[in-house]
Amino acid sequence: MREHDLVSSSSAALEGLKGIRYRLRGGSTKEKVAALLEAFQYGPKGIDLVIQALGDGVREVRELALLLLSYSSEATAEQALWNYLPFAKMQCLHTLTEFNLDCYKPEQHHPYYFAIADYNNTLICYWDLSYKQSFVNIWHLETGQSKKDFDLAMAHEFGLGKSGKVCIISFQDFLWPLDTETQEPIGTYPDYLMRTVQAHPHCLAVCPTKQPLVATGYTQGRTGKLDIWDYQTYTRRLHHQFQDVALIPYDNSWNQSKLNLWLTTPLLFTPDGKFLVARFKQRLQNRLQMWNTETGELTQTLDNLPTLTVNSLANRLDGQVLACGIRENKACVWELISDRILYTSSGVAPCLISSDGRVLIYCTDNYEIVVWDLAMNRKLCTLQGHTAPIGYVAMSSDRNFIVSYSIDRKIKIWGVPESLKYL
Known part of the structure; x- marks a missing residue:
């Protein structure tokens, strides 16, 4: 390579980094995210900009910077992660x-559901106290002070979605999306009542981040149903009927001899909402199935897992x-x-x-x-x-x-x- 080409390449890199630095300082969240992905390609000098983004005022930017640094082999990235x-x-x-x-x-x-609502840094604790009675506690994480307590009366299952902004409750064969802050139904009556075609779902899972997805499971004996719903469009993404297995129910015994089985849900979404994982029981064995929520296809099945x-x-x-x-x-x-x-x-x-x-x-x-x-x-x-x-x-x-x-x-x-x- 000629000396002129080396100088031109170096100048282009400096110009690129200058533009990235400018976008990181005053761009929108979307522009900052794009700039960080570009900076990661520029070697040590780009990594320095990613490290600086750990102090950005936007959470999405900080989280992406943290993720990118975890994939860097630079010593400065490792030290920055340790410090951060x-x-x-x-x-x-x-x-x-x-x-x-x-x-x-x-x-x-004891609580049946325990999670952090990330959008406002609160702890949400759901208690199923008895038939037709349930209760929710909310605390500020910074202060430890109680923010709000409210009664959900007839709820049977509870889950948080969209980083805690939405809570989904079930009663009989209906799902109700609520605003977590106001406890008001999302939408207008009767549209917010989503009929699941499952009488009393035994388990419920909500996509924790952006996707408006909720999964419900129902088992009677050794047969049952598994569904995935979009609670914004009121459409069903997946319907699966199973037999000779049973969705593993919540273990609410709080028995110390069952330390490894406490309060584990049989349904879990990946953070991006692209997959749903379901746990089944078959005699003395466990089965794990992984479903693609976009295509409805069964992606993986793991059998013969005695303890899981x-x-x-x-x-x-x-x-x-x-x-x-x-x-x-x-x-x-x-x-x-x-x-x-x-x-x-x-x-x-x-x-x-x-x-x-x-x-x-x-x-x-x-x-x-x-x-x-x-x-x-x-x-x-x-x-x-x-x-x-x-x-x-x-x-x-x-x-x-x-x-x-x-x-x-x-x-x-x-x-x-x-x-x-x-x-």
């Missing part, structure tokens, strides 16, 4: 013990779909298409994996919470403070908060105190 991930500085910020449940013997009840729970799913940038859960009494992360196990630990349920497949959280027999960096294969921290087995763990998408529930009816909110954030 907040877990090493985490402490218990708040312990919640008051749930304001208006029911008989409230101390005997699936707690969460992730989409990696390279297209892999990861599952996190308990296999053969160990905490595992595996790739669903190939069924290749990527990581195992002696930990117990519940487990959790971040939506990009980078961070794994699992619990121990000593009631500790372990946070593990899968990309770097190292422990980030151990959170200690619970004095009873842990039944739920949730993490905010920006990784700033972890929330856990133990069977002694204590909720702990973990995060970085203000005094440590900028040290």
